[in-house]
Amino acid sequence: MLLEVAGLHCTRGYRSLFRDLAFTLEAGQLLLVEGRNGSGKTTLLKTLAGLREADAGQVLWQQQPIAAWGAEYRQQFVWLGHSNGIKEDLTALENLQMMQALSPPRSPSSPLKYVLEQMGLAGNGNRFPRHFSAGMKRRLALSRLLLSSAKLWILDEPQAALDKAGIQLFESILSEHLQQGGSAIMTSHHDVGLQGSHVQRLVLAA
Numbered sequence: 525m526l527l528e529v530a531g532l533h534c535t536r537g538y539r540s541l542f543r544d545l546a547f548t549l550e551a552g553q554l555l556l557v558e559g560r561n562g563s564g565k566t567t568l569l570k571t572l573a574g575l576r577e578a579d580a581g582q583v584l585w586q587q588q589p590i591a592a593w594g595a596e597y598r599q600q601f602v603w604l605g606h607s608n609g610i611k612e613d614l615t616a617l618e619n620l621q622m623m624q625a626l627s628p629p630r631s632p633s634s635p636l637k638y639v640l641e642q643m644g645l646a647g648n649g650n651r652f653p654r655h656f657s658a659g660m661k662r663r664l665a666l667s668r669l670l671l672s673s674a675k676l677w678i679l680d681e682p683q684a685a686l687d688k689a690g691i692q693l694f695e696s697i698l699s700e701h702l703q704q705g706g707s708a709i710m711t712s713h714h715d716v717g718l719q720g721s722h723v724q725r726l727v728l729a730a
């Protein structure tokens with residue numbers, strides 16, 4: 525088992541978002557976290573990523589509490605939040621270099637120009653993302669999925685701003701990751717075109 529969550533309780537202000545939350549995630553599985561705006565999806569993802577503390581409960585990564593992993597836990601997953609985490613003053617190619625440096629690299633690694641091509645950004649390598657559309661920025665942000673060898677992906681509304689082709693591209697990258705024994709936790713307000721016993725759903729009802 526890769527990730528195990530038990531008795532998780534998170535509050536924000538005086539509001540309890542979820543209580544006694546429990547689930548497990550195995551290699552090859554996708555967990556879709558659903559719920560209305562403000563129900564606590566981002567809060568849950570940040571808690572799983574160790575970016576905020578739970579009020580109670582445990583998050584175990586490979587049987588060990590994430591706190592016990594220390595800084596090493598950050599190398600175990602790819603994080604993509606609402607913010608794209610790209611630098612507007614670096615070119616697209618320089619952004620890929622930065623992403624590559626921050627994550628355990630894939631081996632063999634693809635040439636960065638090829639990664640841009642795969643993401644539908646061919647010819648934009650030397651441009652600055654401040655001149656990109658919102659969907660182009662999201663595609664650049666999602667490039668990190670092709671650069672990292674991390675087994676777990678934690679993605680907050682990864683399809684935001686993507687056009688139909690971008691959503692299909694993301695789903696095919698995700699599907700390949702799962703087939704290769706990776707796992708992912710993601711939020712979405714849209715249907716995800718992946719089905720099967722390896723896809724679990726968690727609906728937050730707060």
Ligand SMILES: Nc1ncnc2c1ncn2[C@@H]1O[C@H](COP(=O)(O)OP(=O)(O)OP(=O)(O)O)[C@@H](O)[C@H]1O
Pocket residue numbers: 536537541559560561562563564565566567568
């Ligand atoms: N920085 C903060 N300080 C205080 N309360 C916050 C903060 N961020 C979020 N909240 C509250 O926590 C609750 C859950 O927010 P969260 O962002 O986790 O929801 P969400 O399900 O991801 O929403 P959305 O679908 O809109 O992205 C909301 O009621 C929100 O008001």
